[in-house]
Amino acid sequence: xxxxxxxxxxxxxxxVEGADGKWLRPGDGAIVRELFARSGLPLGASxxxxxxxAGDSLVWLERHGFVGIGIDLDERALAIAASRAVSALFHGDxxxxxxxxxxxxxVLSECSLSLMPDRRAALAEWARVLxxxxxxxxxxxxxxxxDGRDDLREDIVAAGFxxxxxxxxxxVFAGFVARFIFRYGSLDALWGDRAAQVAGRPRYRLFVxxxxxxxxxxxxxxxx
Numbered sequence: 334x335x336x337x338x339x340x341x342x343x344x345x346x347x348x349v350e351g352a353d354g355k356w357l358r359p360g361d362g363a364i365v366r367e368l369f370a371r372s373g374l375p376l377g378a379s380x381x382x383x384x385x386x387a388g389d390s391l392v393w394l395e396r397h398g399f400v401g402i403g404i405d406l407d408e409r410a411l412a413i414a415a416s417r418a419v420s421a422l423f424h425g426d427x428x429x430x431x432x433x434x435x436x437x438x439x440v441l442s443e444c445s446l447s448l449m450p451d452r453r454a455a456l457a458e459w460a461r462v463l464x465x466x467x468x469x470x471x472x473x474x475x476x477x478x479x480d481g482r483d484d485l486r487e488d489i490v491a492a493g494f495x496x497x498x499x500x501x502x503x504x505v506f507a508g509f510v511a512r513f514i515f516r517y518g519s520l521d522a523l524w525g526d527r528a529a530q531v532a533g534r535p536r537y538r539l540f541v542x543x544x545x546x547x548x549x550x551x552x553x554x555x556x557x
Contacts, residue, residue, distance in 0.1 A: 384445030388414030
């Protein structure tokens with residue numbers, strides 16, 4: 334099978350198709366169910382899906398009694414989401430959200446944070462739009478830090494969150510990788526031009542965190 338020539342890489346893209354034509358995502362939706370089962374969120378809670386892609390999670394949210402709002406930079410993915418009757422969609426950057434402070438009960442992010450050029454700034458922005466005690470529901474790839482440090486956990490806390498649950502679910506990422514290789518022939522298309530920066534074996538982690546009542550430290554820029 335020929336290798337893809339896509340340069341930016343497909344990791345985090347909401348339109349990665351498997352051999353069966355269905356969207357590829359770690360856990361195939363089960364991860365979102367696990368995050369919400371641990372979140373303590375009531376029905377009717379407002380959830381911002383950062384990097385919503387083709388809208389799979391937004392569809393699930395609507396079917397299960399939550400109010401989902403999606404934002405993504407990929408216009409093709411947003412068009413697909415809109416065709417699935419997902420109406421609350423925004424084209425934009427997850428680090429500069431076009432929303433007021435403290436407007437959401439939860440922020441959901443699947444495979445988006447690891448694509449952000451400044452992870453702490455993104456997390457601080459997500460904390461900004463959350464109500465006090467709002468929930469961060471995060472599932473993403475992570476690489477062990479230098480000297481054994483847990484850089485991702487440190488970044489989450491530094492942005493003003495209290496971690497309630499932290500779980501390694503690399504088992505579901507391994508399945509995703511296998512299906513990706515079956516479709517694209519290798520992992521080259523997954524990491525694209527970031528391949529040189531990807532060192533070591535990634536982990537796939539789940540976090541549920543609560544926004545602290547104390548404001549996050551300033552990020553060095555004004556809120557939008």
